[in-house]
Amino acid sequence: MSRQSRTRPAGSGRSLHQAYDTALLDLDGVVYAGGQAIAHAVPALGTARADGMRLAYVTNNALRTPGAVAEHLTELGIPTAADDVITSAQAVARLIADQVPAGARVLVIGGEGLRVALRERGLVPVESADDDPAAVVQGYGGPDLPWGRFAEASYAVARGVPWFASNTDLTIPGARGIAPGNGAAVQVVRIATGAEPQVAGKPLPPMHRETILRTGAERPLVVGDRLDTDIEGAFNGDVDSLLVLTGVTDAALLLTAEPPHRPTYVDSDLRGMLTGQPEVTAAGAGFRCGDWTAQARDGVLELAGPSGDGGDGGDAMDGLRALCAAAWTYAGEGSCTLDAGKALARLGL
Known part of the structure; x- marks a missing residue:
């Protein structure tokens, strides 16, 4: 499936930190917020690094030097060298x-x-x-x-x-x-x-060029929290992306994403780097992921849970992935305008 025609999040049978050689990580809203590490970020990044994935930190924030950013990350428990940081x-x-x-x-x-x-x-x-x-x-x-x-x-x-x-x-x-x-x-x-x-910065080509020149990444995965910078930058660079919901983008905004803003993968936080990603499959008039099925009908996005009646069991991220498939397929090359409020409320998102 080409990025230009993405209508559902992709699946991966391998954990992402093994499927890709380099993570190109945004900082604000992904690794930290307000200078403090986001929940689960430090251990997740430590595991990815220990298993051989290169971690590069790619930020549009031009305020601090790479050395200062590296020092801050190291203080948070994420050992980082200045060469691991690429800024706008x-x-x-x-x-x-x-x-x-x-x-x-x-x-x-x-x-x-x-x-x-x-x-x-x-x-x-x-x-x-x-x-x-x-x-x-x-x-x-x-x-x-x-x-x-x-x-x-x-x-x-x-x-x-x-x-x-x-x-x-x-x-x-x-x-x-x-x-x-x-x-x-x-x-x-x-x-x-x-x-x-x-x-120069994300999502435009000068930033992607700077990142590839400095990291030498061959199979990069962009990890970010913003659709209009991180995800669009990955789209423009023709590389895969993981959206995490720890920063600017929430579930409702994700459902309205137009093709350049649709990530390859979606997860709640950086722990998503350490796992495979479930497949989203067609199911009748809708789409299934895990125990959840979503479809567009009568002007709304509907979500059915594990029992088939919209129950609250199952993984909320699977439900969101199914909703993405229903919303993006309905919208085609545009932006989905269907009401998703009840569906997202069922997932606690």
Whole structure:
């Protein structure tokens, strides 16, 4: 089944950490939230690594350096080297270096991660639009980034200086909830200038290229929590993906996914890397996974449980996989608009 026509989650007779050589893991909402490890993440990753899977951490967050991210992961109990971390700052720095002279000045609107990545490419970070920059780069700078930084970017961009963005994620998950991401900050400069930046981060090709160049992965599995970055990035890179429900995407949003946002596999958390994935099969007018059967009928998604009457036994993820098949098949190349509220409530999702 091609990714372009995916109408149901795939099955795997082998555990995912054995079927793929490298996990390309998102961080926020997958490994940690608000700096604290997500439940089950540390032991799951430890088992995958011990069994020979390479773990690479791929983040659109350009604030911290790879070394700082690696140190944080190691403190959480996930031994990590700086070379195991790939950031959108690195991807955008390579994109800029391909277009400006060696040693060029770049106006930085963001954190230390951007500055380190630019220096790695032989570029010189500067702080003012009056420093004659050859480019402007914008990345997530944390909640305390001064408002005046957006003005500096706007002055330079309005003069025609090429503008780059590490990513355009509108939101970022944290311990207290969902906060504005770099995409919200990019929108400020877009409003002020009417310009459009070149974007490097997920789901676009520069980030996938950076990841493959740095990891050398041959059979990668993208693991993420966002449909519009992680899963679409895997789709664009023509690689398989695992969506975990520990971050931005919930079950209701997953059911509405259009083809580029439909993951290969779905699981509740990173323990899904350590198991096979059950097959979703056609069953009459609907689809079966495990003890659950789902179908689209009369404007709603219906779910029948192990007893055939919608009982509450069985694995909730199997029920969700069956619902995905019913929703995605109904929607075809579009987005499912059927009511799934009762079905998801039965699963506790």
